[in-house]
Amino acid sequence: MARRPKPFVGSTNSGKSTNDYDSYSESIRQRVFRELDKNAILTPSQLCGILQIDRKHWNQIIANYKTNWRHNHRNERGSKCSLHGWRGWCYLPTNVHTGMRTTAVDVGWVRSKARNRWLLWKDRLGRLQWFETGRVNLYVRKPANLGKAYQLICNGFSFTGLITDIKVLEQVLSTVRFKGAHYVFSVGQRLPKLTIDLFAKSNGVIIKVGDVTHPDSLEIIATYPDWAERNERMFEQLNDTLKRLFEPGAPNTQLKREVDYVA
Numbered sequence: 086m087a088r089r090p091k092p093f094v095g096s097t098n099s100g101k102s103t104n105d106y107d108s109y110s111e112s113i114r115q116r117v118f119r120e121l122d123k124n125a126i127l128t129p130s131q132l133c134g135i136l137q138i139d140r141k142h143w144n145q146i147i148a149n150y151k152t153n154w155r156h157n158h159r160n161e162r163g164s165k166c167s168l169h170g171w172r173g174w175c176y177l178p179t180n181v182h183t184g185m186r187t188t189a190v191d192v193g194w195v196r197s198k199a200r201n202r203w204l205l206w207k208d209r210l211g212r213l214q215w216f217e218t219g220r221v222n223l224y225v226r227k228p229a230n231l232g233k234a235y236q237l238i239c240n241g242f243s244f245t246g247l248i249t250d251i252k253v254l255e256q257v258l259s260t261v262r263f264k265g266a267h268y269v270f271s272v273g274q275r276l277p278k279l280t281i282d283l284f285a286k287s288n289g290v291i292i293k294v295g296d297v298t299h300p301d302s303l304e305i306i307a308t309y310p311d312w313a314e315r316n317e318r319m320f321e322q323l324n325d326t327l328k329r330l331f332e333p334g335a336p337n338t339q340l341k342r343e344v345d346y347v348a
Contacts, residue, residue, distance in 0.1 A: 113136065113138070113143070113147075113150070114150050114153075116136055117136070117147055118154050120136070121154045129144050129147040129151060130144060132147050132151070133147055167227070167228075167271070168227060168228060168230075168266060168267070168268055168269075169228070169266075169267050170227070170229075170265070170266055170267035170306075171224075171227075171229030171234070171265075171266040172222065172224045172264045172265050173223045173225075173234060173261055173262050173263050173264045174220055174221060174222050174223060175220075175221050175238065175257055175260040175262065176219050176221070176260045177215075177219040177221065177257055178219070178253060178256060178257070179219060181248070182219040185242075185247045186215070186217070188247070189204055189245075189247060190204070192245040192246060193241075193245055194215070194241070201216060201217065202217060203215055203216045206241040208240055210225060210236055210237045210240065211224045211225040211229075212224050213238070213241045221238070221257075222264075223261070229266065235258055238257060238261070239254070242254065262309070264308065264309050264314075265289070265306070265308035265309060266307055267306050267307075268307065269302045269303075269304050270302055270305070271299075271301060271302045272301060272302065272303060273301060274301055275295065275300050275301050276295035276301060276303070277294065278294065278295040279294040279295060280292070280294075280296075287310070288310070289307060289308035289309055289310040290306070290308075291305075291308075292304070292306075293305075
């Protein structure tokens with residue numbers, strides 16, 4: 086008859102997750118966790134010395150306990166970032182967007198009262214601002230990512246039937262650019278209020294600490310500077326002009342940009 090294996094030291098039979106503090110009983114493991122809560126960089130050898138246990142026998146077991154402590158959701162290292170306020174822009178081809186605007190209101194787009202007559206699309210993923218120049222501003226709701234930005238464009242143009250050609254849709258998606266976002270890093274304790282806007286104009290970065298909206302967080306407001314956007318647009322126009330000069334048969338791929346509506 087096979088012998089029953091001895092239970093592992095510090096194991097629990099409560100059925101709870103090993104990464105749950107409430108499942109740890111009074112044991113060596115609990116004492117290890119308490120010491121690591123005080124000093125997270127203690128090595129297994131140092132922990133054996135503090136707990137006054139045999140280093141040769143307990144070193145590997147203490148190392149396993151430290152691994153469990155490190156992977157506990159309360160002690161995970163790394164940046165815990167909340168991203169919201171993501172915004173960007175894209176352009177519609179010149180030969181497409183002019184005719185689509187006349188039927189956009191019938192499929193869910195809303196005509197604004199603004200003097201530049203931009204159209205609004207709004208759904209659960211965010212909203213779109215469509216200008217007469219062909220520029221479309223994107224505002225994606227949190228948690229934001231590039232995939233949701235693509236989906237928002239598809240909801241406003243493809244699923245409504247305004248764009249039925251997949252190649253035209255791919256051309257629009259290829260022009261999506263980042264404009265700005267709001268990143269929040271929680272530190273778990275209230276911070277003194279401080280705003281650093283030294284790099285707002287040059288790099289488009291504003292750092293806030295202890296703000297009223299997030300008193301226990303570090304906030305980074307990143308914006309693609311307007312001057313960088315204009316320079317990028319000028320470079321694209323110059324590149325397109327040079328192509329048409331040296332390659333007469335090359336198509337004009339430049340998108341219409343008569344008036345700039347910079348978000």
